[in-house]
Amino acid sequence: MNLALEFPVTDEILTSFALVIGTDLQGYRNHIYRVLNFYRALNDIQGLPSEAVQIAAGFHDLGIWTDNTLDYLPPSVALAVDYLETRQRPELIDEVSALILEHHKVRPYRFANATTVEAFRRADLIDVSLGLVRFGLPRAYIKTVQSTFPDHGFHGMLMRQSVRQFLRSPLRPLPMFRW
Template sequence: MNLLLEFPITDEILTSYALAIGADLPGYRNHIYRVLNFYRAICGIEGLPSEAVQIAGAFHDLGIWTDQTIDYLEPSVRQATDYLDKQHLSHLSSEVATLILEHHKIRPYAAEHALSVEPFRRADVIDVSLGLLTFGLPRAWIKTVKSTFPNHGFHGMLLRQTARQFLRSPLKPLPMFRW
């Protein structure tokens, strides 16, 4: 599988949120690029993923910065929906919202938009697990993706945010996870 080095829709969206994301921008961008490349590999796509997947990729964790919370799924959906409305892409709202809301689902996703949501969920799991979970992708290829798009502190930021959440709400340390 070839590696894609550019996702123009993602970059356009991230540029508009650069101030909100701040110093975490390189890490978040590379996380999205890794996820989108893993998604492509899982689906067997040679070119760009669908517009809905690229947009969801850009927004899927964005609420961490826009709303300064680890409970970021709803804020991320809100940001994505605003973007889709402004871009006259409201017809993508259901799929984009589902991609974002279900990307941390613990069990496989099999409802509406499953053909895009489940591979997106798996792609995110591959990245968040640092490649420990592969969903059948070759470890060498995962390593190539990771070295092409380095972490830039993204996982460390997630750990710090999770630790803060645990101290604030020990009974709900990972509010973004869904059954």
């Protein structure tokens, strides 16, 4: 499967939050690009994913920086909803919200927009697990995506944030996970 090297919708979102994301911008962008390429491969998509998926990808972890927290799903959804309302795209709110809220669900997602949400959840898990979880994608493809869009400290940042979260709230170390 060929790689998509540009996701203009996502890049527009990232550009508008570049100052907030700061030095983590390249790492977050590459994380998004890896997730979107894994999403494409899981769904056998030759072109770009739907606009809803690209928008959700841009916002899915953004609350880490805007709200300085690992409990970032609600703030990320709020940012995405504001974006969609500003652009008069209310028809995408439910799907984009589900994509963001459920992307760390531990069990498979089986509700509204299940096809896109479950594939997005799996794509994110492939990247967060550094390819240890593959959902049938060939290891060689995952390595190609990883080398094309290198980490640039993204996983290290997640580890630092996780340690900070644990020290702040040891009874709630990973608040972004859902059952």
